[in-house]
Amino acid sequence: MRDALTLRLRQCLGTFVENPRQAVEQADSVLAEAATHLAATLVERRHALGAAWQDQGAEEGTEELRHTLHQYRELTARLLRM
Numbered sequence: 001m002r003d004a005l006t007l008r009l010r011q012c013l014g015t016f017v018e019n020p021r022q023a024v025e026q027a028d029s030v031l032a033e034a035a036t037h038l039a040a041t042l043v044e045r046r047h048a049l050g051a052a053w054q055d056q057g058a059e060e061g062t063e064e065l066r067h068t069l070h071q072y073r074e075l076t077a078r079l080l081r082m
Contacts (some may be wrong), residue, residue, distance in 0.1 A: 005034050045075060 008030045016023040053068050 001037055005030055005037075042075075042079075049075075 009027060012023045012027040012030065015026075049068060049071055053065060
């Protein structure tokens with residue numbers, strides 16, 4: 001997905017001289033698709049993290065919970081750096 005979107009964005013840049021408006025419209029489309037993909041990926045990741053500790057209940061050990069908390073922190077920090 002990343003490579004395809006990067007290629008499409010490069011194509012937008014390459015067509016700017018011939019048709020600036022179309023290049024910008026296509027770049028907007030690439031950004032929208034990238035944002036949609038990012039949102040879906042984040043939802044999937046959150047569900048996976050939640051399943052890692054919610055399904056275990058009280059049986060989950062402290063070390064596993066620490067590891068899961070670390071993953072939440074890392075993912076959230078990456079989002080906040082955007």
